[in-house]
Amino acid sequence: MNQNSKQRIGLVLPNIPAYSETFFNSKIKGLQESGFEVVLFSKSKSNTKHPNCKTVFAPNFTVRPKLVIEVALIFWQCLIHFNKAFKLFQLNRKEGLSIKNAVKNSCINSYFFSYQLDWLHFGFGTMALKSEHVADAIHAKMAVSFRGFDMYIYPAKHPKCYDLLFSKKVKYHVLSNEMKLTLINYDILPEMICKITPAIDINLFKRVTNFPNNSVIQFITVSRLHWIKGLEYSLEAFSLFKNQNIPFHYTIVGDGVEKEKLMFAVHQLGLSENVTFTGKIAHDQVKSYMEKSNYYIQYSIQEGFCNAVLEAQAMGLLCIVSDADGLRENVLNEKTGWVVSKRDPIRLNEKITEVVNLTEKSKQEIRKNGQERVQKEFNLDKQKQGFKTFYTD
Amino acid sequence: MEKMEKYKIAIFSGEIPPATFVNRLIIGLAERKVQLLLVGHLKKKVSYPFDNIKMVGYSGRISKLWLFLKYSFLLLLYKSKDKRKLDFWIDKNAKNKTLAKIRFYPILYFQPDIFHLQWVKSIADWVWVKEFNIKLVVSLRGSHINYTPICQPEFATIYKQYFPFVDGFHGVSANIIKEALKYNANSEKSKVVYSGLNLEKFTFTTNKIDSKPLQIISVGRSHWVKGYRYALDAMRILKENNIKFSYTIVGVEEEEELLFQRAQLDLQEEVVFEKTLPFQEVLERIKVANVLVLPSLEEGIANVVLEAMALGTLVVSTNCGGMSEVIQHQENGFLVPTRNPQEMAEAIVAIDKMIPEHYQNSARNARKKIEENHTEIKMIDDMLTLYTNVCESK
Numbered sequence: 192m193n194q195n196s197k198q199r200i201g202l203v204l205p206n207i208p209a210y211s212e213t214f215f216n217s218k219i220k221g222l223q224e225s226g227f228e229v230v231l232f233s234k235s236k237s238n239t240k241h242p243n244c245k246t247v248f249a250p251n252f253t254v255r256p257k258l259v260i261e262v263a264l265i266f267w268q269c270l271i272h273f274n275k276a277f278k279l280f281q282l283n284r285k286e287g288l289s290i291k292n293a294v295k296n297s298c299i300n301s302y303f304f305s306y307q308l309d310w311l312h313f314g315f316g317t318m319a320l321k322s323e324h325v326a327d328a329i330h331a332k333m334a335v336s337f338r339g340f341d342m343y344i345y346p347a348k349h350p351k352c353y354d355l356l357f358s359k360k361v362k363y364h365v366l367s368n369e370m371k372l373t374l375i376n377y378d379i380l381p382e383m384i385c386k387i388t389p390a391i392d393i394n395l396f397k398r399v400t401n402f403p404n405n406s407v408i409q410f411i412t413v414s415r416l417h418w419i420k421g422l423e424y425s426l427e428a429f430s431l432f433k434n435q436n437i438p439f440h441y442t443i444v445g446d447g448v449e450k451e452k453l454m455f456a457v458h459q460l461g462l463s464e465n466v467t468f469t470g471k472i473a474h475d476q477v478k479s480y481m482e483k484s485n486y487y488i489q490y491s492i493q494e495g496f497c498n499a500v501l502e503a504q505a506m507g508l509l510c511i512v513s514d515a516d517g518l519r520e521n522v523l524n525e526k527t528g529w530v531v532s533k534r535d536p537i538r539l540n541e542k543i544t545e546v547v548n549l550t551e552k553s554k555q556e557i558r559k560n561g562q563e564r565v566q567k568e569f570n571l572d573k574q575k576q577g578f579k580t581f582y583t584d
Numbered sequence: 585m586e587k588m589e590k591y592k593i594a595i596f597s598g599e600i601p602p603a604t605f606v607n608r609l610i611i612g613l614a615e616r617k618v619q620l621l622l623v624g625h626l627k628k629k630v631s632y633p634f635d636n637i638k639m640v641g642y643s644g645r646i647s648k649l650w651l652f653l654k655y656s657f658l659l660l661l662y663k664s665k666d667k668r669k670l671d672f673w674i675d676k677n678a679k680n681k682t683l684a685k686i687r688f689y690p691i692l693y694f695q696p697d698i699f700h701l702q703w704v705k706s707i708a709d710w711v712w713v714k715e716f717n718i719k720l721v722v723s724l725r726g727s728h729i730n731y732t733p734i735c736q737p738e739f740a741t742i743y744k745q746y747f748p749f750v751d752g753f754h755g756v757s758a759n760i761i762k763e764a765l766k767y768n769a770n771s772e773k774s775k776v777v778y779s780g781l782n783l784e785k786f787t788f789t790t791n792k793i794d795s796k797p798l799q800i801i802s803v804g805r806s807h808w809v810k811g812y813r814y815a816l817d818a819m820r821i822l823k824e825n826n827i828k829f830s831y832t833i834v835g836v837e838e839e840e841e842l843l844f845q846r847a848q849l850d851l852q853e854e855v856v857f858e859k860t861l862p863f864q865e866v867l868e869r870i871k872v873a874n875v876l877v878l879p880s881l882e883e884g885i886a887n888v889v890l891e892a893m894a895l896g897t898l899v900v901s902t903n904c905g906g907m908s909e910v911i912q913h914q915e916n917g918f919l920v921p922t923r924n925p926q927e928m929a930e931a932i933v934a935i936d937k938m939i940p941e942h943y944q945n946s947a948r949n950a951r952k953k954i955e956e957n958h959t960e961i962k963m964i965d966d967m968l969t970l971y972t973n974v975c976e977s978k
Contacts, residue, residue, distance in 0.1 A: 492845075
């Protein structure tokens, strides 16, 4: 246990969260404001520290000139924290790891040994892999956040990857009830799973301008250009929507590896005049794009929860989303927006058409519901309180 | 055609050995006694049983250095004026000057009558051959024409700038030549040379029509343009309609998107992903399948479809690129619109419900089509015609 009165939380992340990554930054800030001390453990290869909390980097074996120093440091850590290193070695051996792999595991996790932590919290399920016994070895409680990709996609390629993790005593943080159910299906006790939804800065994302009365209907999606976002399905739906000769434009904000595929889809589907890719833009510019738009589309194949949809609702955009995982809880069908079954562009087109043709009164009601619900349920204070309870309850 | 023997043709595909279909062309031309020069990055040792093939391959630093020194010396000795001219061009245009010299010097030294570029994306690197009375022929193949200039508009500009310098365009389909015309290709200098098979190696058989569940196969590299996502959506429709089937995709073992889609659509029992297999094994797999599905978004003409048609396996293909030049809908296979899982599923069901006689008739029609248009002999004849036209043009 930490000697100071402050509880100390070790947060393990792949990278130092960039300024725009609101979830982890607001989480860190909220925890600090609630009186916790946060130490960030990162596997980032760049040594840029987080501006607001102590940052510790995992050994980096990719830079050759530093290799000797890294090895010496590991040796030193294991030596001065021999008890922890040996405990980890024993736990891994008990789990059936060979001597060589157990030694290796103690080495790659040696950067945790210097810190007295109350909680060791892995920011993604995948971050806990090969570190499942570390919390036990350093006498800390263990927590793991699941955020979508790690829960649904990674195991499709690596079946049973979480078998060891799920056998440990761990407190889980998930984003939605859907994810909670998934964990329960893995035989995790419900009381060990805590749902804390993402939150947004409701003071930033609020509408200050009037709703646009565009002669050309403006649709928008803000997301990485990644296959899980289902953008190809969205484009296929818009190619059907185009047959109705209703003037529209669809703006896709974001960048990513799928750009080539999506550009080709736009060309092949005859949407070159109707679709714009903005590339990656600053967060405040995103807001300005949203202000000019009427409808927000998030037709993902898989989605943990999706902050952009919260921001869009807060801005009063009419949101049409898929039923992928957390999106069903993010948007309440026919109350704060519309939820359409995923991977079905024909159905998506029908829903877009139906929504576009609603009376202004009906649209206004949905907008209002969406804005009110986001302000009430998804604000940063609520998230802050959620994490405080998570570590103290 | 005999006069081609006196011509020297350089074939550049970047790598030695080249892709299977380029290799077929090389062997076919060599058998007709054409003098060939192959230049490229040597991926693995290869030898051809022909003394009319000259190979210049480079791999490691030492072999590159050796080639550089050897051909620098030979050019200095025999073609010093030309070497100076090429060096001037390299200085002005090439990004990696040393690599350019390693690749270009052997070509200049042997000075073929035709330089045949297999992958058109690198055309800007090779227009210099024109300054040395070497005719430039380019192949118009799949992705390099179908989507590269759309997704990377800088290539549209490059093509528009350099296509007017090309002496001959080899199109793998009539459709791809039509596409290339958008980038200033010249239709009079273009010729369709369909991919050809050695049909002696493709035994026709249709004796698998009773196998249940329905055996479906796709073969191809793991790339979005292959459209496997739509095939899996179609398989889900089959499952919902209680069709018993087994679907194998060869060539996409570790594709995250497809693995996830298979799990999400609950198709783990029905769908298998297999790593790339040796060519002969692929043919065996196609032979025993009832249906070969080509869900691609774009193609020149997919070789795997030609192979399936030759072997007697019915094909369901998207109507993309040049596929309609080989498949006549419901005559010798099925054509469905791109990005349309529903129609793809319906076509597969139609094959599933075919009476054996109907299946055999369609398969025979498919084989006939291949025998008419896609034999290796015809491919080589057509390519030689293109080369002859190019050499005889002014």
